Amino acid sequence: MPRLMPLAVRHAPAICAALFFAFGLVAALAVPARGADLSRTDGLFLHPHGSPELRVSAPVIAGTADIAVNGITGRAIVRQTFLNPADAWVEGVYVFPLPEDAAVDRMRLRVDGRIIEGVIAERQVAKKKYREAAASGRRASLLEQERPNLFTMSVANIPPNGRIEVELGYQQAVTHQDGRYSIRFPMAVTPRYLPVSGTLDGVRGVSDPALPDDVDRLAFPIRSVTAPKSNPMAIRVILEPGLPLASLESASHKLRVAEPKENTYDVTLKAGAVVADRDFVLKWTLETSNKPEPSLFIEEKDGAAYLLAMIVPPKSYRPLTAPQPREAIFIIDTSGSMHGESMQQAREALMFGLERLRAADKFNIIAFSDKPRRLFAASRPADDASRDAARSFVAALEADGGTEIGAALDQVLNDAASAKRLRQIVLLTDGAVGNEAQLLTRLRRKVGDSRLFTVAIGSAPNGHFMREAARVGRGAALHISDTNQVRREVTALFAKLERPALVDIKAALPLPDASVLASSPIPDLYHGDPLVLTARLPKAEGEIALTGRLGEVDWRSTLRLESAQRGEGIAKLWARAMVDREMGRLRAGADRNDVRLSVLDLALRHGLLTDYTSLVAVDENVVRPPEEGLARRPVPANPPKGWAPPNTRQFNKTATNRVAGEGLPLRVASAQPSPTVSLGVPTATPATMLGLIGMIALMLSGLFWCLRRRTAP
DSSP states (O other): OTTHHHHHHHTHHHHHHHHHHHHHHHHTSOOTTTTSSGGGOOEEEEEETOTTTTEEEEEEEEEEEEEETTTTEEEEEEEEEEEEEESSSSSEEEEEOOTTTEEEEEEEETTTTTTEEEEEEEEEHHHHHHHHHHHHHEEEEEEEEHHHHHEEEEEEEEEOEEEEEEEEEEEOOOOOEEEEEEEEEEOOOOOBBBSSSSSHHHSSTTTOOOOOGGGGOOOOOOOOTTOOOOOOOEEEEEEEEEEEEEEOOSSSSSSSEEEEEETTTEEEETTTSSEESSOEEEEEEEEOOOOOOEEEEEEEEEEEEEEEEEEEOOOOOSSOOOOOOEEEEEEEEOOOOGHHHHHHHHHHHHHHHHHHHHHEEEEEEEESSEEEEESSSSEEEOHHHHHHHHHHHHHHHHSSSSOOOHHHHHHHHTTTOOTTTTEEEEEEEOOSSSSSHHHHHHHHOOOOOOEEEEESSSSOOOOHHHHHHHHHTTEEEEOOOOOOHHHHHHHHHHHHHTTTEEEEEEEEEEGGGOOEEOSSSSBOTTTOOHHHHHHHEESSOEEEEEEEEEEEEEEEEEEGGGOOOOOHHHHHHHHHHHHHHHHHHHTOOOOOHHHHHHHHHHHHHHHOOOOSOOOOOEEEEEEEOOSOOOOOOOOOOOOOOTBBOSGGGGTTOOOOEEETTTOOOOOOOOOOSSSSSEEEOOOSSHHHHHHHHHHHHHHHHHHHHHHHHHHHO
8 A cells, every 4th residue: 555655646647637638528529519409500499398308499581572663652572481490390480570661461371382371350360260270280370460560470380391481462652751762671670678667557558559468579589699690581672663763772782783674673682692680771763854753643442542642842942031049959879779880870970960050059968778867957059068078978878778768758858848949859769669659659748849850770770669759759750770871861860950841731632521531630841751641532533732831931732633643552551551540549549449440440451460450371281290299489580780789787687567467577689488388599608618628627637747747757
């Protein structure tokens, strides 16, 4: 024994080196190899309870969008292919955006070379039919509207290693603003914020059309910003504007353009299929011509004439008197969802806005996240000292916290406006909130004589909220998606702020007792904004007389219906505008059931998806064996381009609110597990830790080996 101790001491470095080497090798080999199942690029796994060893990777979506634009209307066909890489039967659930004014009217399920047409039904009826089909092993799809620009597609019984294609269609009016036409196809959703303090009565009460089980649907899984993006989308636009183009551009994507025939343009993306991480925006202008721009379309259907008109008021106008002194209040969002490029864009827009203030103006800035904070206790004159203080304040802003827009608006609207100044509020935000109806109701009650202008920031803002907030606030809405657009868009904004609005607009329809104008009341119009009317008339005869007041000058225009061009889908657009009008009544305090019945009547007659109706398609063939289960699994969305996850309570805190009598934890950007499937997001943490331990152990083994060499005789 005494001889063994010196021997052990002599060879201790070698023994330690061997032990550390073995441990390091085991730890290093424990790191999953690149490309193995545990590091799939879809980044999300589900495993049934009780079977932790069985992992089912999340589904993958591949899509195409074909958009045909004719004059001022567009028709889009969107195809979503659900790819199931797992060896189990699954139900895919995908939350995705569409344009906020889209009239969604079609869904088709494509299986085994067959087409199953979707039918419109009351929401609960459609959901019951879908669930019964899913449970019985039949393939089915269900399309639901969560918000006017946010939808959920559910596809049941996707076979192991198989696919199912779903096709949806919608009608849309082209946007015209500041002399440019445009269409927007959204492809990403910025994670929505819900309040985590106070009550959510506004979310579940009269002011919100969502059904009692819908708020949790706003929480959806989102990939890590460091994970490879997926969900590729290919886009093609056939543009027939009616006149030659002067310009055609996209600030969001590089284009490939062909002109197969005169005044017809075939537009695709130069990169082919792209990841769905930002809105696709296409803008164009028309060449100056003696021929009037197409602006009046009529569709005759079911014994009625449906009209869509777009009228651009005079572009140049000089007021007869000096402009009214104003108070400009800038409200800037510094919440967590603005982290990254959005915060940079908002800061630059506000800095440029400060340059446009006049010496006679007063101004203030309110930054908000969890709580609002003012630059000044009260608005100050726009002198050099105040602007310098404002620039320092804006330069120091950082994104973090929740999106409490309501508290920021209250800071302004609770103060009485000066009778001598026109109060103009400029809200710069991505609008990433889930309690839109609650906020719009509050705004409607408090806005008074103030005017609210919204500037949507980022690559995937909440366009529905931004547009509706501007409409309720009797202002205008703009969008900045790229830092290169800041100066142009803010210049356009101040062109609206500095010129008088066209107000008191009225439209006298032929046979008024038998006609229905959806755009009623007609909102005020600002410089560069068109007047858009949708109406149902008994026949396409006569004229529409338009009147308004622009500054101190009366404005008049006439539309002769005999000069209208024939269009398709106008009836759908009228019905969709009527649905929006009814939902606006709900926010104004109208009876919820009356609004629901009115919307149901419109939706079922015109085949439209709404808050109260859904599209459902069911294959009658049973394909899943009864002994095999069905795993429900959400499709993770890509984070919007330029968005970065903040280190904020917004993404970590669970709401303590109780909704509809149930304990419902509300999280932003996190999917809730279903009763039978648990949701997990694999990260690099365990692998990285094991690799690091392995490297340290191997380095220590080398150190001990060197010590052995030095102590060897």
